[in-house]
Amino acid sequence: MTESAQAGRGNSNDHVRRHNLSVILGLVHRSRGLSRSQLTRQTGLNRSTVAALVAELVDRELVVEAEPDSSNQVGRPSPMVRPHPRAVGIAINPEIDAVTIGVIGLGGTVLRRIRQATGHPPTVGEAVGISAGAIEAMRGELDSYSIVGIGVAVPGLVRTQDGLVRLAPHLGWEDEPFADLLREATGYPVLAANDAHLGVLAESTFGAGRGVTDMIYLNGGASGIGGGIIAAGSPLGGVAGYAGELGHTQVNSAGIVCHCGAVGCLETEVRRERLLALLGLTDADADQFEAALVASTDPAVLDEVHRQLGFLAVALRNAINTLNPELIVLGGFLGSLYEVAPEHLDELLATQPLKASRESVRVTRAELGHDLLMIGAGELAFEPLIADPAGFALAQRE
Numbered sequence: 001m002t003e004s005a006q007a008g009r010g011n012s013n014d015h016v017r018r019h020n021l022s023v024i025l026g027l028v029h030r031s032r033g034l035s036r037s038q039l040t041r042q043t044g045l046n047r048s049t050v051a052a053l054v055a056e057l058v059d060r061e062l063v064v065e066a067e068p069d070s071s072n073q074v075g076r077p078s079p080m081v082r083p084h085p086r087a088v089g090i091a092i093n094p095e096i097d098a099v100t101i102g103v104i105g106l107g108g109t110v111l112r113r114i115r116q117a118t119g120h121p122p123t124v125g126e127a128v129g130i131s132a133g134a135i136e137a138m139r140g141e142l143d144s145y146s147i148v149g150i151g152v153a154v155p156g157l158v159r160t161q162d163g164l165v166r167l168a169p170h171l172g173w174e175d176e177p178f179a180d181l182l183r184e185a186t187g188y189p190v191l192a193a194n195d196a197h198l199g200v201l202a203e204s205t206f207g208a209g210r211g212v213t214d215m216i217y218l219n220g221g222a223s224g225i226g227g228g229i230i231a232a233g234s235p236l237g238g239v240a241g242y243a244g245e246l247g248h249t250q251v252n253s254a255g256i257v258c259h260c261g262a263v264g265c266l267e268t269e270v271r272r273e274r275l276l277a278l279l280g281l282t283d284a285d286a287d288q289f290e291a292a293l294v295a296s297t298d299p300a301v302l303d304e305v306h307r308q309l310g311f312l313a314v315a316l317r318n319a320i321n322t323l324n325p326e327l328i329v330l331g332g333f334l335g336s337l338y339e340v341a342p343e344h345l346d347e348l349l350a351t352q353p354l355k356a357s358r359e360s361v362r363v364t365r366a367e368l369g370h371d372l373l374m375i376g377a378g379e380l381a382f383e384p385l386i387a388d389p390a391g392f393a394l395a396q397r398e
Ligand SMILES: [Zn+2]
Pocket: 247, 248, 258, 259, 260, 261, 262, 265
């Protein structure tokens, strides 16, 4: 990329410097480390400018420089620039049966993951209490880190602007100021967003969607189906952050009424619990569920897999025709369905969407597994820091 395309020019030296610090820190974060000469190439900035910017990020304890591995290089080796191991964000994911709390390093590395089972959908007060308690319990460990803030992945509609949970139907939360309450309880800045939006961000930065500018992520969870969209390289949120709800596109006009009030939504037809019942299981984690599904020789199970993939194909057809993506990433139990009968979904998608759009689309499974939402929520926590590393430090001091 050229300097004008990525490193940018501003109307003052300070503005340009701050912007370029952001570009460099973003590249180091997404790559989890690259050489100073790669930074020079990718930003189009000159070598001494990159050296000065990296030195400033080292001073701010956001990156570290290490001697290069010179064993198999031609020419003068260039120092490696890596995310600073002490710069971390905290990730939180309230779900219907647990609250998961993680410590995520810059570069999207999951350093700690604690799952606090609740046995029931936690109330907002319980989720705040469990999160703040877990952070307090890690206090000794956390004191050795520099915490940039908290990112929360919510299974529901979240207003981008202030982290208000408008509706998390399976948690029973409506118009709950979760981000504000967590900020008051912990003293850290808190950002919250829809879980599938953070899933697509994580897969696009560190997983199956690396380098892809147009992708759709669809996740099947215990409580429903969430979606996230990256269009032209940017997350698609809509005017307030509610875009991407592909779980509520209609796939069966003769279907049942969904909890959202509409008839025949994707998430009324494609359900993990129906497969669990056919498999004779009452509860299973993602790995146990997939193992049982793959091992099953019961024709009724395969029929149900085909039936659900058929409805999934209807939703994907609409999304492909609307958004012309390059990649569709299936997470959660949707990935397991695809694992069992990939040819069935591929065949439907090879015929149903418009030819021009279906020619360029690929389907794959999510890569980040258990860490997906922790990494995604971490991305949210790091966003303000990466957007303006120098300004972020100033804001922290106020
Ligand atoms: Zn619905």
